[in-house]
Amino acid sequence: xWRVRRPSSHPNQSGPPFNALAARRLRAALTMxxxxxxxxxxxxxxxxxxxADLVRAWERGTTSPGSHELTAxxxxxxxxxxxxxxxxxxxREHRVARGLAPEDVARAVxxxxxxxxxxxxxxxxxxxxxxxxxxxxxxxxxxxxFVTVTGRDGKLAELLSSAVTTRxxxxxxxxxxxxxxxxxxxxNVLQVLHQDYQGRMAATLGWGGGSGxxxxxxxxxxxxxxxxxxxxxxxxx
Numbered sequence: 001x002w003r004v005r006r007p008s009s010h011p012n013q014s015g016p017p018f019n020a021l022a023a024r025r026l027r028a029a030l031t032m033x034x035x036x037x038x039x040x041x042x043x044x045x046x047x048x049x050x051x052a053d054l055v056r057a058w059e060r061g062t063t064s065p066g067s068h069e070l071t072a073x074x075x076x077x078x079x080x081x082x083x084x085x086x087x088x089x090x091x092r093e094h095r096v097a098r099g100l101a102p103e104d105v106a107r108a109v110x111x112x113x114x115x116x117x118x119x120x121x122x123x124x125x126x127x128x129x130x131x132x133x134x135x136x137x138x139x140x141x142x143x144x145x146f147v148t149v150t151g152r153d154g155k156l157a158e159l160l161s162s163a164v165t166t167r168x169x170x171x172x173x174x175x176x177x178x179x180x181x182x183x184x185x186x187x188n189v190l191q192v193l194h195q196d197y198q199g200r201m202a203a204t205l206g207w208g209g210g211s212g213x214x215x216x217x218x219x220x221x222x223x224x225x226x227x228x229x230x231x232x233x234x235x236x237x
Contacts, residue, residue: 017086027077030078034055037052040076041072071096081096091149102117105139108137109127164194164221172190175190188236
């Protein structure tokens, strides 16, 4: 278990994305009041500073619980920490959503604890391929999550933008190194994205929109290219 610590003067800076509505609904389903939740966190989890007003503040979204508080809150509400947070984005948020201590993840992936903590703090995963596979397994990461957590979103967006604006065939292999998909799936998805982008540009020009409108349409598509990519992967049979 994690050691219980009083939150810092800036508790929201390190906390995971908290789902205030989910916390309120779970509490109501248990017919508990904020004072009951606060009492449980004080007595069962050793958090003497938690009051009913603090629980209400969490549920209103005016502040968010830190990692230790989130774990305790989940325990009192008989749910997993993952049920109380929004979609995780960072390595740390995925770990917290799984209810794992840093030591658990570091041991599972085979890295020193301090090295792992530095990766969390800097949002910079630097593990080997074997360690990356172990990380995906212990945190239950989907491929899109894995790409985001390992800091590859920017590179993926750059490669995809080049693929749809030029000849996509030349980018299949570099993209596969960033997002390791089945080659047939990847090539089909790149072809679809390329046709989609080029079709939007041609249609805009065909409507007499001029270069300004076509440029805006193209920029909008490219700004969301990673989102389009994963959506196309999901739709692929």
